[in-house]
Amino acid sequence: MNQAVMLLYYATTAFFAAMMAWNFARAKDAQKALLYLVVLMPFVMRLLRLK
Amino acid sequence: MKKSEQGKTLIAAKAAGLVAWAAVMVFAGVAFRQHRAWKEPVVLGPGVTAVRSLHEWFAPLKGTENDCNVYVLDSGLPGSTILVLGGTHPEEPATNLAAELLVENAKPTSGKLLVAIHTNRSASTVTRPGEAYPQFYSIKTAWGQKKYRMGDRSANPLDSWPDPETYVHYPSGQMLAYMDIRNINRTWPGRPNGLLCERTSYGFMQMIRKEKVDLVIDYHEAELEYPVIGTIVAHQKAQEVAAMVSMDLSASQFRIGMEVSPRTLHGLTHREIGDFSDATALLFESPEPFLDRVRGATNEALLLTGVDEFVQRAGKAGLLYWPIDEKGWPIEVRVGRHIATTSKVFEVWNLLYPEKPIAVDGLPGYGDLAAKGVGAYFADPASVAKDRVAFE
Numbered sequence: 001m002n003q004a005v006m007l008l009y010y011a012t013t014a015f016f017a018a019m020m021a022w023n024f025a026r027a028k029d030a031q032k033a034l035l036y037l038v039v040l041m042p043f044v045m046r047l048l049r050l051k
Numbered sequence: 052m053k054k055s056e057q058g059k060t061l062i063a064a065k066a067a068g069l070v071a072w073a074a075v076m077v078f079a080g081v082a083f084r085q086h087r088a089w090k091e092p093v094v095l096g097p098g099v100t101a102v103r104s105l106h107e108w109f110a111p112l113k114g115t116e117n118d119c120n121v122y123v124l125d126s127g128l129p130g131s132t133i134l135v136l137g138g139t140h141p142e143e144p145a146t147n148l149a150a151e152l153l154v155e156n157a158k159p160t161s162g163k164l165l166v167a168i169h170t171n172r173s174a175s176t177v178t179r180p181g182e183a184y185p186q187f188y189s190i191k192t193a194w195g196q197k198k199y200r201m202g203d204r205s206a207n208p209l210d211s212w213p214d215p216e217t218y219v220h221y222p223s224g225q226m227l228a229y230m231d232i233r234n235i236n237r238t239w240p241g242r243p244n245g246l247l248c249e250r251t252s253y254g255f256m257q258m259i260r261k262e263k264v265d266l267v268i269d270y271h272e273a274e275l276e277y278p279v280i281g282t283i284v285a286h287q288k289a290q291e292v293a294a295m296v297s298m299d300l301s302a303s304q305f306r307i308g309m310e311v312s313p314r315t316l317h318g319l320t321h322r323e324i325g326d327f328s329d330a331t332a333l334l335f336e337s338p339e340p341f342l343d344r345v346r347g348a349t350n351e352a353l354l355l356t357g358v359d360e361f362v363q364r365a366g367k368a369g370l371l372y373w374p375i376d377e378k379g380w381p382i383e384v385r386v387g388r389h390i391a392t393t394s395k396v397f398e399v400w401n402l403l404y405p406e407k408p409i410a411v412d413g414l415p416g417y418g419d420l421a422a423k424g425v426g427a428y429f430a431d432p433a434s435v436a437k438d439r440v441a442f443e
Contacts (some may be wrong), residue, residue: 002246009213030064037072044076047211050083051177 010047017043081347086178086186089200090442092432093151095169097125098413099157102441108261109254111243116210117174120441121153121258122166129162130162131265131400131407135393136320137168141175142201143272144188144354145337146384150270152390152428165262168443171235173210173247175202183349192426198413201354205233211247221245223317252442259328262365265407267332268396269320270389272339275362277370282308283392284334286325293333295399296392304417332404335392355382359403387420
């Protein structure tokens with residue numbers, strides 16, 4: 001059960017990371033694009049199991 | 052600006068942003084990875100007869116970050132079995148250093164010692180960059196600097212995630228803060244199907260029962276703003292031992308208090324080990340100004356010297372529960388308090404339970420440790436055979 005919940009959290013993290021990357025790619029405003037990159041950092045760190 | 056030029060500018064800004072992002076990710080990622088993977092060598096002293104793993108008492112821990120080493124120092128003669136826990140909270144370095152000092156120097160002549168240097172090993176693989184904690188600290192020795200991971204109070208979220216909204220302690224049902232599910236000193240006596248720290252506590256309880264441990268000593272450090280400091284917290288079964296040790300040490304070496312474990316505060320070693328096994332338990336607290344909220348620069352120097360002008364000022368204003376002066380609370384004094392208190396516990400234990408003695412040679416006295424430093428008692432891993440070195 002604990003494992004299943006943890007996997008769901010990783011799936012959620014991957015979903016938000018993908019959305020953030022998608023938003024970055026489609027952004028028409030440079031400032032917003034940079035903001036998406038900054039927000040993306042912790043999601044990628046967790047997916048790579050670094051932090 | 053034309054549309055095509057705007058598009059080119061946007062692409063250039065995004066490319067520059069991506070390069071900067073990748074650089075930050077690599078820099079931070081390498082630093083986090085190096086910290087998590089750092090191995091601390093431990094030279095097995097003359098008393099060490101075996102190095103076991105916690106999973107030998109509870110198999111599901113095998114392969115987890117908390118499958119810590121358990122050092123066995125067996126005299127081969129009858130007597131008490133005593134378990135010493137270092138690194139319950141790895142942001143309290145005097146605890147793992149004192150446990151390591153035991154492993155490298157202690158030689159039991161009756162009874163048996165079991166020592167865990169990193170009780171919550173996972174918590175030693177993460178630190179608090181947001182609070183400016185250093186990633187590492189080093190202890191000066193005669194053969195060079197010995198480098199250690201600086202840890203956190205709770206297990207690494209990489210190993211135990213997510214936390215519950217509210218942590219309900221098993222079996223008491225007491226409600227605790229969500230992050231305390233990763234604080235191993237809130238998860239005793241543990242449960243076999245819980246989260247990582249609950250399983251780790253359960254593994255230690257299995258060891259305590261199977262090895263017929265008589266006494267558990269849990270090393271800690273505390274901020275000077277916290278009332279439980281410079282003291283021994285005792286399960287009621289160990290009241291006599293703690294009281295005699297407190298009186299003797301306070302009269303002869305340094306001030307140390309004694310208090311009885313609250314019966315309704317759950318999850319802690321000094322409560323649950325005594326309640327759920329035949330063993331009894333003591334918890335030692337030494338002063339660590341690094342943990343005080345009013346501290347100034349948070350760095351390795353503060354961690355090791357315990358000197359901080361803001362904590363001193365708080366002391367002068369009467370806001371602390373423990374004294375501090377310009378000498379601070381250096382690491383050798385803090386480790387010295389733990390080792391001297393442990394030695395005195397053995398002495399008093401033998402007076403009260405002569406039929407189950409514990410006698411240990413090789414431990415430095417408080418004065419020697421404070422004068423020579425902790426590093427004087429750590430051997431060079433390069434100077435001994437490979438099979439006499441373990442890694443934490």
